[in-house]
Amino acid sequence: MPKPRHVHAARRRRWRPHRSKWTTPVGAWQIRAEDGAVVKIVLIGKNGQLGQDIARAAAERGHSLLGLAHADVEITDPASIDRAFEEVDADVVINTAAYHRVDEMEDQPSRAFEVNATGVARLAIACRARAWPLAHVSTDYVFSGVLGRPHGESDPTDPLNVYGISKRAGESLLALTTARHWVFRASGLYGVAGASGKGGNFVQTMLRLAREGRPVRVVDDQVLTPTYTVDLAHTILDVVGGAPYGIYHATNAGQCSWYDFARAIFELSELAPDLARQSTSETGVRARRPTFSVLENARLAQIGLDPMRHWREALADYLCAAKSVR
Numbered sequence: 670m671p672k673p674r675h676v677h678a679a680r681r682r683r684w685r686p687h688r689s690k691w692t693t694p695v696g697a698w699q700i701r702a703e704d705g706a707v708v709k710i711v712l713i714g715k716n717g718q719l720g721q722d723i724a725r726a727a728a729e730r731g732h733s734l735l736g737l738a739h740a741d742v743e744i745t746d747p748a749s750i751d752r753a754f755e756e757v758d759a760d761v762v763i764n765t766a767a768y769h770r771v772d773e774m775e776d777q778p779s780r781a782f783e784v785n786a787t788g789v790a791r792l793a794i795a796c797r798a799r800a801w802p803l804a805h806v807s808t809d810y811v812f813s814g815v816l817g818r819p820h821g822e823s824d825p826t827d828p829l830n831v832y833g834i835s836k837r838a839g840e841s842l843l844a845l846t847t848a849r850h851w852v853f854r855a856s857g858l859y860g861v862a863g864a865s866g867k868g869g870n871f872v873q874t875m876l877r878l879a880r881e882g883r884p885v886r887v888v889d890d891q892v893l894t895p896t897y898t899v900d901l902a903h904t905i906l907d908v909v910g911g912a913p914y915g916i917y918h919a920t921n922a923g924q925c926s927w928y929d930f931a932r933a934i935f936e937l938s939e940l941a942p943d944l945a946r947q948s949t950s951e952t953g954v955r956a957r958r959p960t961f962s963v964l965e966n967a968r969l970a971q972i973g974l975d976p977m978r979h980w981r982e983a984l985a986d987y988l989c990a991a992k993s994v995r
């Protein structure tokens with residue numbers, strides 16, 4: 670039956686296909702609907718640091734994207750999700766929304782579970798009802814770090830703090846709700862937009878402290894892989910373009926402590942602040958954190974996707990990009 674005219678009009682208003690800047694031929698991993706039409710992505714968290722880079726990467730690939738900000742959808746509220754999805758026709762939904770103030774939420778576990786667990790389940794229920802696959806972003810904090818080696822996707826999880834527990838619960842509720850899902854576990858994200866939920870990213874904080882001439886003390890007993898949101902955005906789009914459902918570890922390559930990361934930021938920015946190491950116990954932070962949360966992108970390697978580049982190379986690119994938007 671043909672759709673009423675107002676439905677088509679509303680859809681035309683809401684979907685704004687971006688002009689394609691994608692110059693390489695359409696590859697096996699590039700999203701295309703079965704009929705070859707432009708793929709329609711619904712992005713939750715469009716104003717976040719990862720969300721903004723996913724929107725940009727999707728535009729570069731010629732996908733059609735409906736970006737939803739927090740003002741457009743509240744993922745803890747099923748009615749809000751239904752309103753946001755009304756008259757929308759999606760090939761995939763990507764969720765980047767989260768509550769991730771790690772220390773604050775130790776005292777607010779109910780909010781953490783509402784957004785990071787129940788909120789994800791509500792989204793999954795809405796997607797399942799529409800037969801839309803859901804891609805969701807999770808964290809290295811689902812691990813405690815006791816393994817002392819990079820974590821593969823099938824390693825047992827054992828989060829140490831409320832954030833990690835709530836994100837792990839979100840992963841499980843998603844898997845229980847719909848088989849058509851991907852989970853991307855990332856770590857130490859930084860992007861030009863800065864994490865809105867955290868009041869900026871680590872790189873921005875380091876540069877600000879150095880420019881203000883303040884002493885910089887950074888922990889050297891937490892090892893991870895900082896990851897540039899541009900690289901994660903492209904990996905997510907590659908995977909949802911046709912890779913099997915399930916959990917994917919998706920970080921830049923290599924590993925470093927936060928202290929090593931800070932040193933690299935200053936070296937590449939030609940800044941020389943008073944930088945010194947600190948132990949986690951000296952920081953007095955509320956939440957426990959993994960000492961070694963490096964992830965191995967084992968599944969990405971298995972399906973033959975290009976490895977994500979080294980974190981140093983990504984950081985150098987980020988610093989150039991951040992300079993050009995200042």
Ligand SMILES: NC(=O)c1ccc[n+]([C@@H]2O[C@H](COP(=O)([O-])OP(=O)(O)OC[C@H]3O[C@@H](n4cnc5c(N)ncnc54)[C@H](OP(=O)(O)O)[C@@H]3O)[C@@H](O)[C@H]2O)c1
Nearest residue numbers: 714716717718719739743744766767855857858864865866
């Ligand atoms: N940042 C990291 O270091 C890191 C590391 C590993 C994994 N992750 C995960 O990566 C994902 C993206 O992180 P990010 O750094 O891009 O975060 P971000 O910049 O804080 O972006 C999250 C976005 O989601 C929106 N949002 C928050 N709560 C919402 C809700 N209840 N309903 C609808 N929208 C909501 C936020 O809007 P408002 O700001 O307007 O509320 C924000 O625009 C998250 O899932 C996070 O857990 C982050």
